Amino acid sequence: DGGITQSPKYLFRKEGQNVTLSCEQNLNHDAMYWYRQDPGQGLRLIYYSQIVNDFQKGDIAEGYSVSREKKESFPLTVTSAQKNPTAFYLCASSIGGRAYEQYFGPGTRLTVT
Amino acid sequence: KNEVEQSPQNLTAQEGEFITINCSYSVGISALHWLQQHPGGGIVSLFMLSSGKKKHGRLIATINIQEKHSSLHITASHPRDSAVYICAVKGGGSNYKLTFGKGTLLTVNP
Numbered sequence: 001d002g003g004i005t006q007s008p009k010y011l012f013r014k015e016g017q018n019v020t021l022s023c024e025q026n027l028n029h030d031a032m033y034w035y036r037q038d039p040g041q042g043l044r045l046i047y048y049s050q051i052v053n054d055f056q057k058g059d060i061a062e063g064y065s066v067s068r069e070k071k072e073s074f075p076l077t078v079t080s081a082q083k084n085p086t087a088f089y090l091c092a093s094s095i096g097g098r099a100y101e102q103y104f105g106p107g108t109r110l111t112v113t
Numbered sequence: 114k115n116e117v118e119q120s121p122q123n124l125t126a127q128e129g130e131f132i133t134i135n136c137s138y139s140v141g142i143s144a145l146h147w148l149q150q151h152p153g154g155g156i157v158s159l160f161m162l163s164s165g166k167k168k169h170g171r172l173i174a175t176i177n178i179q180e181k182h183s184s185l186h187i188t189a190s191h192p193r194d195s196a197v198y199i200c201a202v203k204g205g206g207s208n209y210k211l212t213f214g215k216g217t218l219l220t221v222n223p
Contacts, residue, residue, distance in 0.1 A: 031209065040215065042201075042212070043199070044213075048209060058210065101161045103158065104148075106153070106154065106155040107154040107156075
């Protein structure tokens with residue numbers, strides 16, 4: 001079955017630690033995205049990548065970093081510079097970028113204390 | 114001001130009722146998406162449309178480009194339809210970004 005996997009579903013970290021969230025897709029999609037969801041707010045774009053070895057900042061990239069070394073993988077690192085890291089993080093992918101349907105992973109809920 | 118506004122924010126219905134969720138946007142778009150998010154958090158894409166109307170089972174989505182408005186209808190609603198429904202729009206040109214509404218929480222009681 002094709003799809004997007006994110007692991008783990010729940011992640012707990014101490015303040016000051018970097019943490020990496022995994023996102024893998026086997027849909028052969030070129031574009032991948034990371035979103036953050038907070039209560040009462042719409043999803044906000046953190047980073048996106050249109051092709052391997054290329055990525056662009058979204059609206060709220062500060063305190064986050066990504067890599068796109070393989071087409072299937074787009075890991076997100078939440079660094080200690082991110083002031084409010086506790087949130088629900090969603091990864092998505094699409095065939096291309098323009099007006100293509102995005103497929104979402106199950107999400108990772110990160111809690112930093 | 115959010116460029117995508119959904120109404121209502123919360124909606125409670127009885128099983129079997131016809132449901133309408135509205136989405137208004139303020140900019141030109143190339144596509145509009147309707148998404149469903151269940152309590153576990155995962156999001157499923159329901160529709161992507163740029164004009165007219167689409168139907169899938171009991172779900173119908175319409176869009177009026179001139180009025181910058183879309184509606185999602187659910188016929189014969191069922192408790193399993195309880196979820197958050199999210200509208201998202203994609204700008205024109207080479208803009209890859211989706212702008213999301215805050216979602217509508219639908220609860221269908223048996």
